[in-house]
Amino acid sequence: MILNVVLPGLFLLGILVFLHELGHFLMAKWLRVPVYKFSLGFGPAIFRHTRGETQYQVSALPLGGYVSMAEETKDAEGREDLVDRFSEQPWWKRFIIALAGPGANFVTGYIAVILVALVGVHVADFDPVLGRVAADSPAARAGLVEGVRIARVGDAPVVSYRDFLVKVEAIPVDRPLELAVEDPVAGARTVMVPAADRDAVFSSLELPEMPAVIGGVLLGNPAYTAGLVADDRIVAIDGAPVTWWRELVAAIAASPGKSLRFTVERAGRTFDVSITPAGPPMPGAWEGGRIGIEPPRVRTWLQRTNLPDAVRGAWPETKDLVGQTFAGIKGLLLRPFESAGSLGGPQMIVQIAGQSAQRGLGDFIYVLAAISFAIMAFNLIPMPVLDGGHLFLALIEAVRRRPPAEWFTAAYQRVGLVVMGGFIVFVLYNDLSRSIQHRAAVHRNDQAPPGEVAPTR
DSSP: OIIIIIHHHHHHHHHHHHHHHHHHHHHHHHTTOOOOEEEEEEEEEEEEEEETTEEEEEEEEEEEEEEEOEEEEEOTTSOEEEEESSTTSOHHHHHHHHHHHHHHHHHHHHHHHHHHHHHOEEEEEOOSBOOOOOTTSHHHHHTOOTTOEEEEETTEEOOSHHHHHHHHHTSOTTSOEEEEEEETTTEEEEEEEOGGGHHHHHHTOOOOOOBSBOOEEOTTSHHHHTTOOTTOEEEEETTEEOOBHHHHHHHHHTOTTOOEEEEEEETTEEEEEEEOOBOOSSTTSOSSOBOOEEOOOSEEEEEOOOHHHHHHHHHHHHHHHHHHHHHHHHHHHHOHHHHGGGOOOHHHHHHHHHHHHHHOHHHHHHHHHHHHHHHHHHHTSSOTTSHHHHHHHHHHHHHHTSOOOHHHHHHHHHHHHHHHHHHHHHHHHHHHHHHHHHHHHHHHHHHSOTTOEEOOO
């Protein structure tokens, strides 16, 4: 547990916070603003080195870091005092230094997106067996029917369904496809797909059928709170039998906000649990209901690309991720009660990072990119303690051509600190209560008599 989940999560969180602070540090140095301390980690220092006015140190808790521009001085009576040199700078320097932290997270996320494409992510794959094929579809007319196994594309052997698609894409579009297939009824045969029919044939194919077995449960979602776990099989919803994953998804998507009774099979025994699919927190987030489950992975396919394609695709992917991040923050501000349940803090980040690390390096880097953009966006919120608070006050000074009135700054900081303190407490509470709820629900489901509806709360 510690090696597989906790350590990868702590590493991810620590490196992202450290890079954020490194952005502040480098920009302050570039603008010739004195930095008196740059620490890797928090707590007591276990190593120190001073160069110029800056003390570089490694602290006992290597989780992130911090930059201090406060100079230790003595007042007229000889008492120790701290003078914040950052606040003495002109507004434009404060603005740039404050923006450098989120900027570092943006650059980190962008580079991570490129690395993801190069390293590759593991996506769900299947045996090279065709799923449902409509009776009068172009694929059926070409001789491709449900249950047929693809053995070769031309002379190239096929090892999986995604391998089949990749080998098809490698054939020029103006050439016909020769597919060697193994038909459970007619045996081995050859199917020729004319070049003109190629798009129509492949657009009518469907992925192989997947059983209604849970492959993974996403943290903080209704299924997690209800105590569902990997390898649970959903056999019915509200009494209607469920066999395939598509049937499960259709029933959930059609019922946002409606309580459904799931009949679940686990380790040879069956029980019922009530779950309410969550609807989209804001328009455009997604369609229909969701409970936060993933299908099983029969096998996986490493999807990656070369450097030129990775760089070309990084910017659109970055824009999508950043857009989704700001949309989530907007949804939280506009619909706080609908979004509050999905909020997570350090514990949730560590858990998500640990789960992604178990899937592979590419998946871990992708989560690093997403969380880096999230840290960037969160820090741009105009609240005290956050970089956005410094940006806000600097912009007021730029517009007024003088610093904000002391009463305004004091009130802004007091109110902001109360709000931020409450938010932090809520997030930490959310992390803890979600974990406790999940463990309690899993235990109740394990102990529930067959047929009894296990409560979710």
